[in-house]
Amino acid sequence: MFIREFPDYLRDNIQLITSEKAINLDIERKSVISGAETIVYDKLIVATGSIPTIPNIQGIDKKGVFTFKSLGDADGVCRWRGSTAVIIGSGLIGVEVALALKRRGYQVFLIELLDRILPQVFDEYPASLIKDALKDSGIDVATQERVVEILGKDRVEGVASNKRRIKCDTVILATGMRPEKGLVKGILELGKFGGIKVNDKMRTSIEDVYACGDCVEAQSLIDGQPILSLLWHNARQQGEVAGSNAAGILRTYPGSLNVTGVEALGLKAVSIGSIGASLDKDLEVIEVRKTGRYRRLVLSNGVLVGVQSINWDENLGLFLAAILRKEKVKTHKDLISSGNPSFKSLRQFPLGRKLTLSCIRSLR
Numbered sequence: 001m002f003i004r005e006f007p008d009y010l011r012d013n014i015q016l017i018t019s020e021k022a023i024n025l026d027i028e029r030k031s032v033i034s035g036a037e038t039i040v041y042d043k044l045i046v047a048t049g050s051i052p053t054i055p056n057i058q059g060i061d062k063k064g065v066f067t068f069k070s071l072g073d074a075d076g077v078c079r080w081r082g083s084t085a086v087i088i089g090s091g092l093i094g095v096e097v098a099l100a101l102k103r104r105g106y107q108v109f110l111i112e113l114l115d116r117i118l119p120q121v122f123d124e125y126p127a128s129l130i131k132d133a134l135k136d137s138g139i140d141v142a143t144q145e146r147v148v149e150i151l152g153k154d155r156v157e158g159v160a161s162n163k164r165r166i167k168c169d170t171v172i173l174a175t176g177m178r179p180e181k182g183l184v185k186g187i188l189e190l191g192k193f194g195g196i197k198v199n200d201k202m203r204t205s206i207e208d209v210y211a212c213g214d215c216v217e218a219q220s221l222i223d224g225q226p227i228l229s230l231l232w233h234n235a236r237q238q239g240e241v242a243g244s245n246a247a248g249i250l251r252t253y254p255g256s257l258n259v260t261g262v263e264a265l266g267l268k269a270v271s272i273g274s275i276g277a278s279l280d281k282d283l284e285v286i287e288v289r290k291t292g293r294y295r296r297l298v299l300s301n302g303v304l305v306g307v308q309s310i311n312w313d314e315n316l317g318l319f320l321a322a323i324l325r326k327e328k329v330k331t332h333k334d335l336i337s338s339g340n341p342s343f344k345s346l347r348q349f350p351l352g353r354k355l356t357l358s359c360i361r362s363l364r
Helices: 006-011 071-079 092-103 124-136 232-246 316-325 332-336 343-347 356-363
Strands: 022-026 031-034 038-040 044-046 050-052 065-067 084-088 107-111 140-142 147-151 158-161 165-167 170-173 177-179 209-211 216-219 259-264 267-273 283-290 293-300 303-310
Touching: 044 232, 065 071, 084 092, 084 165, 092 107, 092 124, 092 170, 092 259, 124 140, 124 259, 124 267, 124 293, 124 303, 209 232, 216 232, 267 316, 303 316
Parallel strands: 044 209, 065 170, 084 107, 084 170, 107 140
Antiparallel strands: 022 031, 031 038, 050 177, 147 158, 158 165, 259 267, 267 303, 283 293, 293 303
């Protein structure tokens, strides 16, 4: 949660201004205006992050309804004295919150509008394995269900969906995040998905203005097309590239890549790169099943673009390297027998927190 302490900024000669909101950006005068002062810049980096997507549900302003983005949100949920929670949305945040509340003694309902949980990072079959693990942990998981109303007078007393009514006292909105671009809307060019448009140097449509993190729409490492990828490892690398280029040190961003993991009741699931559901042509899937383990390779035009793994950490470094090198693959065995990837091929990509040890182990 806290990447740096206050003394770190002083030590690095960084002037940190807190409790101030930037309210306007003057491109002509190259200045940022806050409530207290105007700061003139030579180079500007916009890193405004993301904000929760709020669905259009009746009664959403009641006490007991929470988003889950900031430490303040988490504190609010911890202070709330509830016993039964409905979580709307089953992305990574929704699943993590469901597991955490279950550990705290809540009765938990996880509701997803689409036909599978974790729909952005897992295809149908591996998602079903994760769903079964969540159910085994005591979480009620429902797909293809829409919450239409939050019941109660001032406080949450239940939810109504298109299929049923659930009595509860807590609702968590885990319906996704969207780029925060309020400060620059109408000033910087936006991409087709609503993020700030940047090139491979993280420069925006305005000279001397860069952007990075959840607020940007950068290119995909897989196919070079613009995508939103609101993940920490991508944001961190984008920040390093933006900062270097703003300081006059030329660096290029190789592209955003999905690397995510989730653990439920002993089941460990990892997804790297694209999923089959996101590809509409030239798709090939290789599935490998062993007792208690599953792996799914996703290929486009014969090139490995994604891997999904359930309880199968071995050799994930090989698969990550193959995706980075855009290798053509015919069988699962091809990759396992191809030998270890060089560290050079992996250095361009900062590994995700739950994948790092597995990748290093496979390199040994």
